[in-house]
Amino acid sequence: NAGVMQNPRHLVRRRGQEARLRCSPMKGHSHVYWYRQLPEEGLKFMVYLQKENIIDESGMPKERFSAEFPKEGPSILRIQQVVRGDSAAYFCASSPPGFTSGSGEQYFGPGTRLTVT
Amino acid sequence: GQQLNQSPQSMFIQEGEDVSMNCTSSSIFNTWLWYKQDPGEGPVLLIALYKAGELTSNGRLTAQFGITRKDSFLNISASIPSDVGIYFCAGQGAQKLVFGQGTRLTINP
Numbered sequence: 001n002a003g004v005m006q007n008p009r010h011l012v013r014r015r016g017q018e019a020r021l022r023c024s025p026m027k028g029h030s031h032v033y034w035y036r037q038l039p040e041e042g043l044k045f046m047v048y049l050q051k052e053n054i055i056d057e058s059g060m061p062k063e064r065f066s067a068e069f070p071k072e073g074p075s076i077l078r079i080q081q082v083v084r085g086d087s088a089a090y091f092c093a094s095s096p097p098g099f100t101s102g103s104g105e106q107y108f109g110p111g112t113r114l115t116v117t
Numbered sequence: 118g119q120q121l122n123q124s125p126q127s128m129f130i131q132e133g134e135d136v137s138m139n140c141t142s143s144s145i146f147n148t149w150l151w152y153k154q155d156p157g158e159g160p161v162l163l164i165a166l167y168k169a170g171e172l173t174s175n176g177r178l179t180a181q182f183g184i185t186r187k188d189s190f191l192n193i194s195a196s197i198p199s200d201v202g203i204y205f206c207a208g209q210g211a212q213k214l215v216f217g218q219g220t221r222l223t224i225n226p
Contacts, residue, residue, distance in 0.1 A: 004159070006159075033213065035214075040219075041219075042121075042123075042205055042217055042218050042219055043160070043207075043214070043216045044216070045213040045214060045215070055212065056212060059213070091160070105150070106162075106214060107162060108152075108160045108162075109159050110157075110158055111157075111159050
């Protein structure tokens with residue numbers, strides 16, 4: 001049973017370009033979360049999605065960042081017009097259906113390391 | 118927003134020693150989780166705690182969910198070289214996880 005898949009593992013973009021990060025949840029999981037990690041820090045929540053729905057985007061910057069989890073295919077985190085401050089590791093996590101508030105157990109992918117030059 | 122204070126920030130120990138780290142919060146959480154992260158990888162779930170006062174073991178790891186629901190600790194007994202890494206606590210209120218700053222564990226053979 002494959003774990004959470006993320007690609008690419010490393011992404012280099014120049015300032016002003018767009019970055020697209022992809023996440024395929026674990027088989028059977030229907031809840032996806034995106035987190036950002038700066039060097040030497042813990043992970044910071046960005047957004048929580050279910051299929052075709054954004055449930056909680058309280059951690060997403062208001063501009064340039066968007067996320068989707070379509071009916072078919074992976075979840076996508078899109079960053080438009082990247083700036084140097086967007087350089088970080090972006091992690092996706094998934095949890096199974098029937099998940100209710102407080103039941104935990106989010107499983108993480110290996111991350112995408114974004115470098116903006 | 119919610120914050121977790123994790124301590125210590127780093128530990129340097131000898132192989133075979135026991136390790137203890139903890140997290141405290143100003144907010145109540147319904148679930149506490151402990152993760153380990155190796156360089157260049159994502160966090161790996163070690164232990165999940167769901168009830169206040171719960172004590173759970175996973176091999177040489179033992180974790181407890183504090184009675185007040187505002188703290189948790191993780192103990193590692195008889196450390197081995199592969200225990201090296203960064204350990205994160207995470208509290209869960211409504212779906213999203215709030216992470217501590219991490220404890221970096223270094224082991225001298």
